[in-house]
Amino acid sequence: MADQIKKVTLKNGRVRYRTVVDIGRDVEGKRKQLTITKDTRREVVEERARILHQRGAGTLVPPNKMTVDDLVDMWLKTATRDVEAATKRSYEDAMRYVQAHLGGKRLQQLTEDDVESLIDWMLTSARRRGGKPGTGVGLRTVRLTLGRLRAALTLAVRRQLVVRNVAEHVTIPRDAKDAAKARQKRYVPWTEEEVRAFLAHVATDRLYAVWLLSLIGMRPAEVCGLRWSDVDLQTGTVAIETTRTLVAGEVVEKAAKSDAGQRRLPLPSIVLAALKAFRKRQAAEQLAAGEGWWASGRVACDELGREVKTDWLRRRAYKAMETAEVRKVRLYDARHACLSWMANNGVPDVVVSAWAGHADLGFTKRVYVHSDPQALKAGSEKLGELLG
Structure with a gap:
């Protein structure tokens, strides 16, 4: 051990102790080494022992110069390898906030305080488009980014680039959640009377046939x-097998995302x-x-047979609702x-769930099924029968 630790005298006369430890090999098979420099021989011995122990246990995290920007690029390359275009775009959009606020920071210097700072910035002043610049973005965006x-x-x-995940226990402040809940717009589906009107x-x-397709749950x-x-x-x-939608302004045509x-x-x-x-x-x-x-072969098309996009369909639906004087x-x-x-009618x-094209029955009931006044009235009548 003695000959592995060298005594070093700096130009100012200060004495330090230094050793070099093998910490493995890189992806090309070249030997990697870590230099340890401390004020005392004992500190060098202890640090060397710690590093050798972690190397043997496979938990060693050598120092590196990677930035948060570098990590985001590496993660996006891995995470978007086999996902749909819309998912890829959502990942990229979420991580732009991370890169804008923390991108230049050294990864191994990232702290929980930094992540909390990111969350606070997003909630108060991160917006650049889709609203007033300099204001906070929506809670859903913050959750996705975190x-x-x-x-x-x-x-x-x-990949042993950091010791721990400093974002693991970071949460969104409760007051931000409460404020977002108060602002949240509740979408109420049409009643039976509104559908008929x-x-x-x-x-x-x-x-007319296209509106009927929407009203049977497509x-x-x-x-x-x-x-x-x-x-x-x-x-x-x-047979419902293909979707045609917009992703960041571009038309994307793909098969349904699941067997269901x-x-x-x-x-x-x-x-x-x-x-x-x-x-x-x-x-x-x-x-x-x-x-x-234009022989597009589409059911939903314009008067020249040209295929249409979801925003085209939406605009015409809104116009029809306006002239029909329905909500x-x-x-x-x-x-x-x-x-x-x-x-609500016994199906x-x-x-x-199968009609909706969902694999998760619970998701259908939780998100898509709403109790209407008629259903609640039926429940009241049943309770009346029970209570006599």
Whole structure:
């Protein structure tokens, strides 16, 4: 041990002690070494013993110059290797806040205080777009960013770049959660009366069949992705296999994200009749357009047969709601209305979940099924029977 520790005299006359320890090999097989310099021989001996013990246990974290920016780039490369475009974009968006606030900081110097500072900054002044610049971003964005940062630091721990995950126990302040809950807009699906009023108004609308597809629980992206080849007008069924949606302004066409999402639904007779009529109308539109017809093969298309995007569908739905003088709701709320009506009218939960294209029955009940006044009144009547 004595000859492994060297006595070093600095230019100012100060005496220190130094040793070099092998700490393994890099990815190219080259030997890596760590230099230990302390004020006393005893400190060097103790530090050397600690490092050798950690090396033997596989828990050694050598010093490195990696920054938080470097970690984010490494994590994104790993985390987005096999995900959909929308998921990849959400990861990148979440980590931009981390890079903006902490990117230049050395990773091994990152502390819980730094992570809490990130959270406070996001809640108060991180917004750059989608609202007033310099104000706080939404609680959901903060949660997503904190979750992604935790995942990145978990990777850093696994690859022995840091000793521990300093974001693991950082939480969002309670007052921020309470304030966000108070501001949260509650989306209320249409009632049965509102559905009937809307349908009565759009009965002669060119897109009547398309609105019916939304009202039987299809997602807007599923409606836009539906092709006539997916519709069997003989058996009265529709195969939902493809979605067409917008990700950061770009159209993304993909298969349903799960096996449950890919489903074949039997069509109610009113929907089947509307689709048959719409098919004939499109044939007439094609004849009138001649060479100007765009053979997209989509059910939801414009008067020239061109495929449409979800924002196109949304704008026309809002216009139809306005002229029908019914409450303006998202197209997703039409889906909620459908699933709630099914659940509140005796359709088994497992059927409602399968109809929605969900693998998780609990998710369907928790997010999509709402008790309406009629259902609550029925519950009251049942209680009356019980109580006599």
